[in-house]
Amino acid sequence: MAVTGRRENFWRNTPLPPVVEIRNVSNFVGQEVLIQGWLYNLRESGKLLFPLIRDGSGIIQGVVAKGAVPPEVFARVRDLTQESSLRVTGKVRADQRAPGGFELEVSDVDVLQLIPPDHPYPITPKEHGIEFLMDHRHLWLRSSRQRAILGVRHEIIKACRDFFDDRGFILVDTPIFTPAACEGTTTLFEVDYFEDKAYLTQSGQLYNEATAAAVGKTYCFGPTFRAEKSKTRRHLTEFWMIEPEVAFAHLDDAMVLGEELVAFVVRRVLERRRGELQTLERKVAPLEKCTPPFPRLSYDDAVKMLQEKGSEIQWGGDFGGGDETMLSESFDKPVLVHRYPAQVKAFYMAPDPARSEVALCVDMLAPEGYGEIIGGGERLADFDLLLRRIEEAKLPRQAFEWYLDLRRYGTVPHAGFGMGIERVVAWICGLEHVRETIPFPRMLHRLTP
Ligand code: 4AD
Ligand code: MG
Numbered sequence: 001m002a003v004t005g006r007r008e009n010f011w012r013n014t015p016l017p018p019v020v021e022i023r024n025v026s027n028f029v030g031q032e033v034l035i036q037g038w039l040y041n042l043r044e045s046g047k048l049l050f051p052l053i054r055d056g057s058g059i060i061q062g063v064v065a066k067g068a069v070p071p072e073v074f075a076r077v078r079d080l081t082q083e084s085s086l087r088v089t090g091k092v093r094a095d096q097r098a099p100g101g102f103e104l105e106v107s108d109v110d111v112l113q114l115i116p117p118d119h120p121y122p123i124t125p126k127e128h129g130i131e132f133l134m135d136h137r138h139l140w141l142r143s144s145r146q147r148a149i150l151g152v153r154h155e156i157i158k159a160c161r162d163f164f165d166d167r168g169f170i171l172v173d174t175p176i177f178t179p180a181a182c183e184g185t186t187t188l189f190e191v192d193y194f195e196d197k198a199y200l201t202q203s204g205q206l207y208n209e210a211t212a213a214a215v216g217k218t219y220c221f222g223p224t225f226r227a228e229k230s231k232t233r234r235h236l237t238e239f240w241m242i243e244p245e246v247a248f249a250h251l252d253d254a255m256v257l258g259e260e261l262v263a264f265v266v267r268r269v270l271e272r273r274r275g276e277l278q279t280l281e282r283k284v285a286p287l288e289k290c291t292p293p294f295p296r297l298s299y300d301d302a303v304k305m306l307q308e309k310g311s312e313i314q315w316g317g318d319f320g321g322g323d324e325t326m327l328s329e330s331f332d333k334p335v336l337v338h339r340y341p342a343q344v345k346a347f348y349m350a351p352d353p354a355r356s357e358v359a360l361c362v363d364m365l366a367p368e369g370y371g372e373i374i375g376g377g378e379r380l381a382d383f384d385l386l387l388r389r390i391e392e393a394k395l396p397r398q399a400f401e402w403y404l405d406l407r408r409y410g411t412v413p414h415a416g417f418g419m420g421i422e423r424v425v426a427w428i429c430g431l432e433h434v435r436e437t438i439p440f441p442r443m444l445h446r447l448t449p
Pocket of ligand 1: 182202203205226228234236237243244372373374375376377416417418420421422423434
């Protein structure tokens, strides 16, 4: 299996055609171009060969007619195997019948690596089981479906950054090694840190609270870790979270910010990633409905709604996965559920001054049964109360001294939230499970590839 980088027509005394990405072929109709990619599929029909070529930016169908090319070129194309790497020269032709609307009239093919037929590419167009595909994730990513998901994920991340950047937020990166828990001690990953222990971050929030006092409006975006023992379609052990934090903001401000962010992201994907959504066979009508305002629902009313639908939930309990699904199927837009019982929420949540048993917090549940995509709210700004909550949660005070300083020196009301990128990708792409939303998922029983 020799790998050559040679371009066949290098030896010919003719100018080389331009290297063109498949996504741009519409600008080259009638011209000879060079496409660099891999064989996606090959169809044969009489004296015609139809190689499907992909290059990461798109897929184009080539046409090779026997007699129209030298016999060795025809034979080279006929013998191509799936995912063999190639450089293809040909003329771009607009053709309504071709997938994508363009075809390549192939004149020459330079094969960089021919995958031998007795050791073929492991993922064939036939159906494979999910565990097989997950074990071959490094190759599975080349499929049109996975490529489409990567494109939507990219767009969602870019849209989030544009949203905050355009509103004057400053991106401040928060650490991954941390000395203490943010979201409960049961899901902490502990790692050796020289003579000490450290934890992989569960959220950048506590640091965001420090930087919000420095820059006013901040956000962080990075990987976060949860030692989740649960095997659900919503949980990863490593996921990416975008977290804004705003000084002088209250719960309502966080709700409006979250609603504007999600509406912005959905609109952006609808504008720029129609092709990917089509590849994923995602119905866009439900996404088109996601315009502000989103409905608001108190935890109290949510419990009543769930009980009417037959849930076992009692006031004071947290929603299970089934409850979240039920709630999010009841609305055709994302819904903002606010004021959960303080006892089920983290230590840093501000209590409602009108009812101290509930916290000034909010979860946004995506529609169509997708469930929680955002969690956040207003933070406890009062020193004494915060110290009491840290002690009640049996958290080591020493590790939180710096955090308490934020309440010692110019404390102000402030609020923010975290949005899990993979949950949003799953919902917008219409996927069953978060495992397909991240290039290399990490889960309870999955650390490879
Ligand atoms: O609700 P969570 O735990 O909130 C926080 O971590 C806050 N400190 C964020 C903040 O206020 N700055 O997590 C926020 C979001 C969830 O709504 C969900 O979208 C996602 O992070 N998430 C997960 N995504 C995938 N797998 C998991 N195990 C997740 N846990 C949370
Ligand atoms: Mg949450």
